[in-house]
Amino acid sequence: MAGHTESEAIETGLDGPLLLSERIRNALTDEIAAGDLQPGTALDEQQLADRFGASRTPVREALRQLAVSGLVDIRPRRGVVVARVTPERVMDMFETVAEIEALCVRLATYRMTPAERGRLLELHDEASRAAEAEDVDAYDGINAAFHETLYQATHNAFLAEQAISLRGRLNAFRRTQLRYKDRLARSIAEHGAILAAIAEGDGETASRRMRAHMSNAAIALRRYLELHT
Amino acid sequence: MAGHTESEAIETGLDGPLLLSERIRNALTDEIAAGDLQPGTALDEQQLADRFGASRTPVREALRQLAVSGLVDIRPRRGVVVARVTPERVMDMFETVAEIEALCVRLATYRMTPAERGRLLELHDEASRAAEAEDVDAYDGINAAFHETLYQATHNAFLAEQAISLRGRLNAFRRTQLRYKDRLARSIAEHGAILAAIAEGDGETASRRMRAHMSNAAIALRRYLELHT
DNA sequence: TCTGGACGTTATGTATACATAAATTCCGAA
């Protein structure tokens, strides 16, 4: 993929060791995504600087960038906190991602190369095996690859970037959910149905099925949120 | 609108005078969007600091945030330049925005309140009058309001934010284009067709028409790009 | 004249210092 990603606009990926501010940004992103830094947590600049063995300057830069991504809230002169999102907002995000995914599938159906189609089938097989082995982590990884392959197959680099970015932002808030055993199997089945529609070249059907697929995940998520808040 | 916008995550909009870094960010955003700062232009930190009567620190913060938004490219230790986008990328962006708009219209059709529907019709009338008066600037403003009203009418605050943000990013690159007289009239007609579908509650048709509407604008843009590059 | 490398210059990346607004604490009055 020739297109430059959001992050590449800063990192370039070529110039050897990352800048301090970049390393801090990545670390904080990971920690927020993993839930190590829970929503509402205050982020003290000096404290973070000490932790990373840096001064406040690169820490500040990292925090400002995280704010643009929506991962933290900055209240001028009142500090930075990990963004606290309401369940309604999470559902809004989920619906948005679902619609974007549906959109990507539709475009991808009409534009993907045979190689990309093959890659999707391959990933689907891998996912099935991971599901049978009940290896949830492996499934998660393959699942992400499946979706990202779809994004790339739209042959719209910008859209793919947006989709990846959105998916990442959602991940940051959907903690350790969706580990129900039957959800995994159903997810596989739903992927299969989507692939079938793609194989027939029916982008509209594929799109509808993807929306339903994401919607099912959202319903599971809503149940989770109602239980654990 | 209760939802907090991307930028509000930083500005809050309540705490009186904006931070220096915010003012600089806004100013640079406007200048890039207006084309005063052309793609490829190198942005010297000290120079900008002098211009804004500030030190390098807030300038740097502003530049980092612009990089996350994709308005500038930062190459570590090699400086900041206004993002140079290829025509292909602009077309990718345009297609993405078109699909998002189509998506918004579909959701909005099924969810908008009578008040929102009335507001759309009102804006449509205003736009018609501006078009007849050939007041392009007024039309631009009303047009933006029309689209933003549609975003809000999805009743998905996150999606609305994304749509506004994407539209803004596209604006930043589509210079002083689309001033063909007939394009304006056709744009009005297309809006009318979209509204008609909305009135009938036919979200799918409204969505298709919006996609076509944006596609027409994209075609005009492509012609412009091919001519002026 | 052209190529290549060393040197000097410049701008970025980071650290530190200072100003100021917000939060906290403490004290006095009711």
Added chain:
DNA sequence: TTCGGAATTTATGTATACATAACGTCCAGA
């Protein structure tokens, strides 16, 4: 004891200073 406000403290916002990598220049050699 409780409430209100002033003083103190703390952390953010900004400025400045320093280290270093990238760039340009200049000169030597072919």
